[in-house]
Amino acid sequence: MPFPLQGQPGLIVDRPGPEDFQPPLWGGPGRLVRLVRGLQWAVHPCTVFASILQLETPLRECGSFMSRIHPTAILDSRVELAEDVEIGPYCVLEGAIRIGRGTKLRAHCFMQGPMVIGEDNDIWPFSALGVAPQTSHFDPSEEGPGTLIGDRNVFREHSSVHRSIHETDPTKIGDDNLFMDGAHAGHDCQLANHIVLAKGSMLGGHAILEDRVIIGGNAGVHQFVRVGRGVMIGGNAGSSLDVLPWFMVTLLNTANSINLVGLRRSGASAEDIAIVRLVFKLFCRSGLTIAAATERLREHAGQPMADEYLEFLGKSTRAICTMRGRKTMAGNDSFQAADST
Incomplete structure (x- = not known):
């Protein structure tokens, strides 16, 4: 059987040893003498010869298309790769996976389909993408709708x-997001764009993160929680409550301020910033219930930022994170347990 042509996926299921090849003479082609489970190794002949002789031959000197797939990589026959x-x-790529142009898997990456990955993503060693959910009732052999990943995302080590686990909607990661070392997004999470998950941060299943959210190191977001645009959750903090846009969460379920730096960097107008300040005052300092604070906010309907908050509140299915949070190791005794108001 001939070696795969340019544009074809590498059909690799097991790593053969030197005994599986007939070594070529200098300048001659290598010849595959054994098929592995009916599939063929996508290895350029000179790469095979170099590996048998333990030569340090740069991959890019070993051909065109094959130079982009390391000989130790294992690819399912259903994998589809763009040209570069x-x-x-x-x-290891298992299942139906489609990867767009410019995406780079550096080493030791594991992926399971169904999955679609966009362009110019950078995936670092020991990342695990599209793997089965960590739920006791889910059969890992079931594929489901899989995972959808956009463009220009960075997945650092161990992310x-x-x-x-749904029948129709995949886990979704948008564009221009950064997963730092050990960051985790659980099943059915929906992440928008320009999000940063710092080292060790964790998102429970079904969590929704809007644009420009920053989750600090070792911080956590509870399952089914919605986090609004521009929210910053500090290191070792977290929330089991929905967090309004542009709030800063510095303790567990405690919003202590607004993300003023993020607002200014995003180009928010003075009017928008004034609305954010008003919302923080209404929901966190006025003593009003969530329902009463929402009615006060409706007086400003028609302003884009106010409408964004009203839309968020309309979609919220959980309690809202305010200043009535729960004490953590870094907290103080003035913060009481969160209530459902």
């Missing part, structure tokens, strides 16, 4: 994204 995708050493 790079697959590094010991990567993980779990695929959906």
